[in-house]
Amino acid sequence: xxxxxxxxxxxxxxxxxxxxxxxxxxxxxxxxxxxxxxxxxxxxxxxxxxxxxxxxxxxxxxxxxxxxxxxxxxxxxxxxxxxxxxxxxxxxxxxxxxxxxxxxxxxxxxxxxxxxxxxxxxxxxxxxxxxxxxxxxxxxxxxxxxxxxxxxxxxxxxxxxxxxxxxxxxxxxxxxxxxxxxxxxxxxxxxxxxxxxxxxxxxxxxxxxxxxxxxxxxxxxxxxxxxxxxxxxxxxxxxxxxxxxxxxxxxxxxxxxxxxxxxxxxxxxxxxxxxxxxxxxxxxxxxxxxxxxxxxxxxxxxxxxxxxxxxxxxxxxxxxxxxxxxxxxxxxxxxxxxxxxxxxxxxxxxxxxxxxxxxxxxxxxxxxxxxxxxxxxxxxxxxxxxxxxxxxxxxxxxxxxxxxxxxxxxxxxxxxxxxxxxxxxxxxxxxxxxxxxxxxxxxxxxxxxxxxxxxxxxxxxxxxxxxxxxxxxxxxxxxxxxxxxxxxxxxxxxxxxxxxxxx
Numbered sequence: 287x288x289x290x291x292x293x294x295x296x297x298x299x300x301x302x303x304x305x306x307x308x309x310x311x312x313x314x315x316x317x318x319x320x321x322x323x324x325x326x327x328x329x330x331x332x333x334x335x336x337x338x339x340x341x342x343x344x345x346x347x348x349x350x351x352x353x354x355x356x357x358x359x360x361x362x363x364x365x366x367x368x369x370x371x372x373x374x375x376x377x378x379x380x381x382x383x384x385x386x387x388x389x390x391x392x393x394x395x396x397x398x399x400x401x402x403x404x405x406x407x408x409x410x411x412x413x414x415x416x417x418x419x420x421x422x423x424x425x426x427x428x429x430x431x432x433x434x435x436x437x438x439x440x441x442x443x444x445x446x447x448x449x450x451x452x453x454x455x456x457x458x459x460x461x462x463x464x465x466x467x468x469x470x471x472x473x474x475x476x477x478x479x480x481x482x483x484x485x486x487x488x489x490x491x492x493x494x495x496x497x498x499x500x501x502x503x504x505x506x507x508x509x510x511x512x513x514x515x516x517x518x519x520x521x522x523x524x525x526x527x528x529x530x531x532x533x534x535x536x537x538x539x540x541x542x543x544x545x546x547x548x549x550x551x552x553x554x555x556x557x558x559x560x561x562x563x564x565x566x567x568x569x570x571x572x573x574x575x576x577x578x579x580x581x582x583x584x585x586x587x588x589x590x591x592x593x594x595x596x597x598x599x600x601x602x603x604x605x606x607x608x609x610x611x612x613x614x615x616x617x618x619x620x621x622x623x624x625x626x627x628x629x630x631x632x633x634x635x636x637x638x639x640x641x642x643x644x645x646x647x648x649x650x651x652x653x654x655x656x657x658x659x660x661x662x663x664x665x666x667x668x669x670x671x672x673x674x675x676x677x678x679x680x681x682x683x684x685x686x687x688x689x690x691x692x693x694x695x696x697x698x699x700x701x702x703x704x705x706x707x708x709x710x711x712x713x714x715x716x717x718x719x720x721x722x723x724x725x726x727x728x729x730x731x732x733x734x735x736x737x738x739x740x741x742x743x744x745x746x747x748x749x750x751x752x753x754x755x756x757x758x759x760x761x762x763x764x765x766x767x768x769x770x771x772x773x774x775x776x777x778x779x780x781x782x783x784x785x786x787x788x789x
Contacts, residue, residue, distance in 0.1 A: 304437045312433045326408035326431055330354040333378030344415035357408040382422040383409050389426050404434030452784050471590045472768045478589035479563055482582055488539040493528035502526030504738045505548040521547035529566050531749045533757050541565035554776040555706055558785050561764040570758035572697045575711040576674050579701055579760050580609050587771055598704050598773055609672040614657050617665040617675055636660055649736040654679020669702035684724045686712035711760030718750035
């Protein structure tokens with residue numbers, strides 16, 4: 287009997303002793319046969335069998351003798367006299383196996399009784415239902431395909447330690463159905479986004495991940511070195527400037543689901559490498575981009591949850607209704623009605639109020655930057671249902687088109703849901719001389735000590751000088767979208783292998 291199923295042995299063995307016992311079993315197997323065979327051919331998955339035969343009665347199913355070959359990891363095992371039951375788990379779910387000495391030889395049964403939870407097995411047999419109505423495979427042949435040398439987490443407690451979940455995601459996926467479902471949903475969300483973009487006649491493209499100049503966002507990059515060229519390179523912080531080069535080239539609707547890298551702090555919302563989608567459409571503007579972002583998110587929610595009215599952290603989020611739109615000042619005043627217009631346009635008052643809310647003073651000068659910092663301190667976290675914050679100041683939007691009717695502002699939006707930013711977009715700046723001046727202003731800020739300010743990208747200016755049509759662009763954080771649609775409270779729960787300190 288395996289050590290997991292013997293209550294007199296298991297509590298007395300630590301993990302090292304269990305591993306030693308399993309290695310001894312593996313050593314004995316190697317003496318007799320190939321311990322890791324690769325010739326078993328599965329023809330059925332657990333979920334498919336339950337879907338196809340789960341509703342058929344025992345009396346109807348048993349006489350059919352439907353043959354199946356299943357394979358998976360052994361999660362449960364129990365012996366009842368001369369019969370044994372096991373539950374195996376594949377990528378789709380679990381199914382029960384039944385063995386007795388009428389179906390398999392005594393030698394096979396003896397081997398099986400020495401196998402352990404976590405072992406990967408392949409079984410052949412016919413379907414039937416137990417007296418309790420559970421769909422089961424009556425085994426005629428079973429083989430050990432891969433020996434598990436380490437014990438699984440306790441079946442009742444599961445894997446509960448958060449750090450172990452992140453460091454040993456492979457164990458988390460074995461032990462926790464909720465984690466498996468989260469990452470299956472992540473894949474479905476990304477696929478729904480991709481399908482939506484293709485249906486909107488966008489072309490999926492790939493742009494460089496190593497840049498000679500970091501650009502497309504205000505962020506601190508990771509730096510590496512290319513030996514053959516003997517030049518520094520930067521892991522991309524955003525694909526924006528390359529995607530807009532493609533719009534210049536005549537690819538009028540492009541998108542990229544990309545990995546980007548920012549050498550900044552980590553939090554429940556931030557990981558140094560992350561996934562986002564960026565898309566650009568010629569002859570478009572930020573109004574069209576807001577509608578695209580809204581439709582993408584709503585469509586993804588329907589794809590994985592069957593509804594756009596979801597629950598997050600126990601509270602409803604309405605993704606079905608039209609998303610609200612507010613200016614920065616409108617949002618501040620909505621949640622802080624005691625603020626006056628005079629105060630919100632007083633630089634010294636703003637600075638004191640920003641500090642009072644625990645925010646740092648912005649490196650960029652200007653009333654707009656101060657208003658934005660105050661918004662982040664007193665209003666951003668209160669935006670629960672999806673809200674577009676629109677018309678950002680020029681000084682914090684170096685790539686966005688200036689508004690024709692609102693001096694000092696740009697045609698830019700950020701989308702907030704459950705108190706966190708989810709998307710950023712704007713009518714793209716397509717005046718090369720204006721862009722060159724804004725790059726110069728960013729360089730001046732960098733020289734003054736702002737590590738996140740942009741470099742001057744001469745090749746991008748050259749591309750713009752060939753003519754960038756009026757264009758709308760948007761980026762949506764895929765990791766944060768998955769957090770929202772799977773009710774996950776930290777970004778580490780939706781990234782398979784989040785960045786962590788070495789053990």
